[in-house]
Amino acid sequence: MDKISINIARKIQLLIQGESIPYGQLKSKVINQMIEDGILNIKLQGRSRKTIFTAKPEAVINFMSSHLGINDLKTYINNEESGLTRAENIIASSNSKSSTRRTFKGFLVNCFYPVQARIKGLKFVIEPLEGTYTYIHNFEDFNIPAETLIVGIENPENFRFIGKQAHLFEAESILFVSRYPQSKDLVTWLQSIPNKYLHFGDFDFEGIRIFRDEYLQHLKNKASFFIPQNIEELIIKYGNKGLYDSQYKSNASVALNLNSDIENLISLFHKYKKCLEQEVLVEVGL
Incomplete structure (x- = not known):
């Protein structure tokens, strides 16, 4: 799975907070995978305008943790803004809450x-x-x-x-x-x-x-x-x-x-x- 850019990370954070994002602003393999898995939903507004939203923000959070190793998206965004490398950021954001979050399978x-x-x-x-x-x-x-x-x-x-x-x-x-x-x-x-x-x-x-x-x-x-x-x-x-x-x-x-x-x-x-x-x-x- 590709790492996510800071722009996509910010958009995902907005989705978790309950906002809808225009489909054209979410071009990413990670987004496509979450749509395919049913974690993100597409809504048609008007004749052709599509927006993305989620009815299950906790499923998005679990996906970020289990597929990308990002246990704290806010920390990931802050670290990206601070100039950490992607590898350093994944480690930092994963460790920040590793003691309080468990990812379940099954x-x-x-x-x-x-x-x-x-x-x-x-x-x-x-x-x-x-x-x-x-x-x-x-x-x-x-x-x-x-x-x-x-x-x-x-x-x-x-x-x-x-x-x-x-x-x-x-x-x-x-x-x-x-x-x-x-x-x-x-x-x-x-x-x-x-x-x-x-x-x-x-x-x-x-x-x-x-x-x-x-x-x-x-x-x-x-x-x-x-x-x-x-x-x-x-x-x-x-x-x-x-x-x-x-x-x-x-x-x-x-x-x-x-x-x-x-x-x-x-x-x-x-x-x-x-x-x-x-x-x-x-x-x-x-």
């Missing part, structure tokens, strides 16, 4: 029926109490039965209330995994096991893009996109027109090379000029 899992698992050959049962999750740190040594379906959930609300959505899934053994916090650990693990992966995200252009770019391209035919049988009825009753308007122009080609089910879903977006957030399935109990 991902959260959840289930509504117990799932038998192994870590380093030792058996254990994944069976979180309601309101708790299991965190898998040593994912390289984490194994589950090959027949267990893995369902990736994009939204924390849906991940929290999986019991309200049990009727949506027919598999006897299911392990739910959380896309948040975003990292490549989850995909790395999914690539190493034979299990099928079902992506349960928002029913909008961005949700399909996340599935395509973050999962499908790496998992190929092991990955599929979850679409409820009554999706048309849900879009008619609970669809969001603003969501459609803000996304469709910048995602015109999102369906290219995808399957007919996803193409049909996108045709429903265009038919009703609406998209659907997955939280609806929790809120209305459908």
